[in-house]
Amino acid sequence: MSLDRKYHVAVLMGGWANERPVSLMSGEGVAKALEARGHRVTRIDMDRQVAARIAEAAPDVVFNALHGVPGEDGTVQGMFDLMGIPYTHSGLATSVIAIDKELTKQALVPHGVPMPGGxxxxxxxxxxxxxxxxxxxxxxxxxxxxxxxxxxxxxxxxxxxxxxxxxxxxxxxxxxxxxxYIRGREMTVAVIDGPEGPRALTVTELVPKSGFYDFDAKYTDGMTEHVCPAQIPDNIAALCLDYAVRAHRVLGCKGCSRTDFRWDDEQGEDGLFVLETNTQPGMTPLSLVPEQARHCGMSYEDLVEAIVAEAMRVHQKGGGKHG
Missing domain, CATH: 3.30.1490 (Dna Ligase; domain 1)
Known part of the structure; x- marks a missing residue:
């Protein structure tokens, strides 16, 4: 879904969570992409005066490029709702549930999405x-x-x-x-919203050069190999795509999400488990959602504009509320 006109977009990034450095990289990438498409961009590094700064900027829409608390847990979503400002990605209730791994299980498992016990x-x-x-x-x-x-x-x-x-x-x-602990392989699927509904892109396998796919492996160039698309059986790939869209729908995600999997390849379909669904997936040069979008023929700029377009559609459909 492309944008029908040029907007003033406030890109909210940074903050004080552990993932601040990643958020700054995501936000700067988004800001440059929007500027390249002719949009007016105001960069805002999240602080305690963020509501006043957004009100002063008076943007048409906020691109939420925050990761972690308070940008991903419903806090800023509630603030945007009170201010009546359109914003990208998921709304308040979805954010509260999806960031909490136990609440996510309670929501998804009854809908047939397999997750590890615990x-x-x-x-x-x-x-x-x-x-x-x-x-x-x-x-x-x-x-x-x-x-x-x-x-x-x-x-x-x-x-x-x-x-x-x-x-x-x-x-x-x-x-x-x-x-x-589930032995085996780490995989992920991005889901993008559009006028026709959510669409799963492809499956990427994440192969750390050493040890575990942790924070450093995710965001340090060269530490993890991304196999896109994953070299896995068709039935496992189809299940990954199905579970990712199902998680996106059940949780009520908006804009885009990314669902992470662990697959014990010795157990076949019974060895596939969803670990979590990310409502604010990274948008850095190394991030998985832009990489999958490129594989599906969507440029980084197209992806960013599609996320903003969905935010405007959700806002207009909800009569000014983020549905």
Missing amino acids: RIVRSEDLFERDPLPRPYVLKPVNEGSSVGVAIVTADGNYGNPIARDAKGPWQEFASLLAEP
């Missing part, structure tokens, strides 16, 4: 006993980009039980989500 644990309890048989994964409940993820193995160096002074997410978060 439970919330107190970090303090980890120093006494394991919450699950090893190997298992510990991750923050509401952070993205593999921030603070630990894989606890039988022969790992965290200790058994985990040592209080071992470096890991238990030092930063009072509670964590514990999930069984």
Whole structure:
């Protein structure tokens, strides 16, 4: 969906989450793309006076290029709703649910989207006993980009039980989500909205050069190989596309989303699990959504304009509310 006219777009980026550097890269890429298409752009680095700064700029629409809290958890979405300003990506309720991995499971699993089992644990309890048989994964409940993820193995160096002074997410978060570790391959699917509804692009396999696909592997050039499209059986690719669109629809995502998978290729279709759905996927030069869009014949500028066009369509359809 292309834009029918030129807009004044405020690109909101930065903020104070762990993913600030990534957000700044995403925001600058978006800003340059919009300027290249002739739109007027105001760059805004998120701070506590952001509402006043957006009101002063008086844009036609805000491109939300924030990652993590408070840009991805419903906080700024509620602010935009109160201000009556159109904005890109998902609305308040979707953002609240999708950033919380436990709430996401409660929403998606009843609709036939397979996700790993697991439970919330107190970090303090980890120093006494394991919450699950090893190997298992510990991750923050509401952070993205593999921030603070630990894989606890039988022969790992965290200790058994985990040592209080071992470096890991238990030092930063009072509670964590514990999930069984799924061996196998890491994959992801981008979904883009348009007038005809959401469309899954393709499947990318992520192959870290060493270890785990963590924050550094995601955003450091050369640390991860992107196999796009993934070299996987057709039935697995079709399932990935289906689950990604289903997650997008059930959660109520808008604009674009990216759903991450883990596939145990020894288990066939039964080994495919959704890990999470990202409502604010990265838009940096290394990011997966622009890469998949290019594979499908959509330039970076086309992608950015399509996301803005969807924001305007949602705003107009909702009578000034972000549906």
